Amino acid sequence: MVIQSADLLCSSIPTMAADTQTLNLKRDVGIIGAVSFIAGTMIGSGIFISPQYVIAAIGSPGASLVIWASCGLLAMLGGLCYAELGTVIPESGAEYIYMLRTAGRVVAFMFVFSFIAVMRPASGTGIALSFAEYAVAPFYTDCPTPQLVVKCVAAGAIIVVAVINCLSVRLATSIQVVSMVVKVLALTVILLGGMVMLFTKSTRNFENAFEGTNLSISSFGIAFYQGLWSYDGWNTLNFLTEELKHPEVNLPRAVIIAISMVTCLYLLVNVSYLTVMTPKELVSSSAVAVTWGNKVLGSWGWIMSIAAALSAFGSLNGTFFSGGRVCFVAAREGHMPDILAMAHVHRLTPSPALIFTTVVSLLVLIPGDFQSIVNFFSFTAWFFYAITLSGLLYLKIKKPELPRPYKVPIILPILVLIAAVFLVLAPLIDDPQIEYLYVTLFIFSGILIYIPFIHYKLCPGFLDKLTVFLQLFLQVAPAEKNL
Template identity: 40%
Template sequence: MVRKPAVATLSKGGCLPSAGPPRARPGRAPAAAVLRKKITLLRGVSIIIGTVIGGGIFIAPTGVLRNTGSVGLALAVWTGCGLLSLFGGSGALSYAELGTSIKKSGGHYTYILEVFGPLLAFVRVWVELLIIRPAATAVISLAFGRYILEPFFVHCDIPELAIKLMTAVGITAVMVLNSMSVSWSARLQIGLTVCKLTAILFIIIPGVIQLAKGHTEHFKDPFSGRDASIMGLPLAFYYGMYSYAGWFYLNFLTEEVENPERTIPLAICISMGIVTVGYVLTNVAYFSTLSVHDLLLSKAVAVTFAERLLGNFSLAVPIFVALSCFGSMNGGVFAVSRLFYVASREGHLPEILSMIHIRKHTPLPAVIVLHPLTIIMLFSGDLDSLLNFLSFARWLFIGLAVAGLIYLRYKRPDMHRPFKVPLFIPAVFSFTCLFMVALSLYSNPFSTGVGFVIALTGVPAYYLFVVWDEKPRWFRRASDRVTRTLQIILEVVPEEDSQKL
């Protein structure tokens, strides 16, 4: 993967090899195939909010409540996860400093590479590419497929095959959109973010009206109920942080952000403030109508709430939830494809993934590589188990990335830092992440152990694919031939070669 194979020179107007660079149109210079700075503050906010608010807030409250045991502690976990995300999360204030100091796309992969070296960085992207991202995309896509079909199956269960087929259509639509245009993907994300916030308001406003009418019985003795074991807190933390996950995605796009020194910190603070307030008020609204027992029995809390309170209008809620899930799918693919693009540029993934379409200026191969992997995950089995196996790995590497900020403060004190946070913020966050990882290893050793083994497979893969440079000649020739063929089919070129076009 480190070795650069011979690449074909593509003509500007097609996919056939050319003898030289194409001739420019009269009076107009040809555009270089590079990723352009098209992410404004509004688009940055929409990417973070649009990715964070997915299906989690409409489904995960049951998981948080089950592992805390009381209304008060559940609300405390939701608030704590929001504050932890804002004041320490890898996409929040700590990542705001990292993103303005290290002006490269790639998010925590780039920061781990900068601080801890290539081995850990490779393991991070290895696990992300093979398991975490395909499984996470499949899970949120399944929620999209289920909710988009909900209004058509009011009086009966939705066939599982129908859900998976609709899910596959949604996944394909997202991949095609992100392959065709950066601008249209960003514009759609803004519209879907509006839909998400509208869906949350449809829950908060009726809930506030209920509280104003005096329906506060579920808030009496908020910390009473089933005693919560400390062993349940890591799982409650994972459910809560899963719903807040996405604050790190703008850092995957640093090189495409306009004025990143200003835009990244502002977008993060605005987005996470809105999300935290919205999530806490949404949970308060749920408890204004649903008891602890009702919430624990519900498979889709938002739908149960709407059926109780909104009558016939409740059919609109699944549509809004489906659009919310689609926005998370779009934002996740948009951002994570840049992680694969950067990892390929560093020699950790096949070179084809760091190439750009010569006309559309999108990292086409890095986008579509997720499609077959996600479809395989979709039809392969228990996705929740896979996510449980790898949850510890995700938070381990996020904690390490934020700990790297502290290391850089002392190792490279003269680094230009347009935005700085007090050191106690990354220290508290990284300690919390590592503590929760250790606690989950103790409370759920099987799932965590399986995840640890899956992550460890990245170590031999690193030495086999990256370090070992004396590969057989037949392997190198086959690799070069595959790369050239894919270049011609996809009409993509390396970024450095695009400057000649």
């Protein structure tokens, strides 16, 4: 049983009415907010942590720059393909809703089960851990940072971001815009400092730039995983299409502007890192931006620690903003409890979905390990990206009559699909690990949950009473699609 009208929240348990009204999410995100959400989510902890892992995997400075450029190109092509999907299927939810409309309910449930249980909490937890590492670094200059302190700070960041997103869409958008400006300024300082060093010192780190390149397939796969972690967020707008103003225009435009800007910044920042540090120093550094700051800024090196922390916080905000929408849309389609498909009657934010995502993220944080999080997240993400892109090809071939305010040449989804298949198989070819088998089994275990609880609807009766109680307690009501 679900209360359908906001006006009935303070009354006793109501009966269903034929003229009940529902809530709509507001289209508050314009082009500036759209660019900020993409760039702000992408520019997070990755560019301050991943460079040493990329060069450690691939083995040479030149090859690492090629990896970073290739990751940017792949993110751009993927973003443009998703822009067409977002205009053909103008609903929030990104991969979930696209799989639901193309591959069917079982595959869509497998995705949302993996997304809610592993992918989004893992992504948010990894970013929160990075934020915490940089936030507390100035207080532990002479000794390793205690992991308990790091995890407590990370938990605090997750809770603060969740509260912000529950309070207001505009507040979350404003924070995203401000944090994007801060992080772009921080990266600009790094690249300008690197350019000055490049013209005033020798360029010995770029001599024989490709010497020592590791050409194994698994090395390329792991290097791409680490690089693409920094680009994660290129599909952010597709999670909130229903809250985007004029998505048929702003979606592709924001993708092109944001990803182009981020790719250029990442390449220049990596050149700066390699100008100031040798490859060995880069690989051995636990916090690249701090090491860079100590070498270039001297006693002011702590500024980079603060900048990296603020950057990660903005990325965490964008991750929660988009991640809560997937849970919300899945509940609206009957794949999650009804309460998660509701929005606050006054603030019009999907607060139940955000609260649920927060709880799962805090649970993942307890055993959280950054390196494993990145690899397993990337493996799972590109598995589902491949399915999503196959859906786009299906729509192009079988449903050419569908309205397409924006479309890409068919060769683009084919190229990204090939890259996605490579990224899923690459780590398994040269150096297979049992953990990837566990991840694969977990993905397909969603079928075992779908059959009894979703298909046959074998749900306990007390869930209806719990839904009504939570609806009254949280002051939420069902929200309609905003097309």
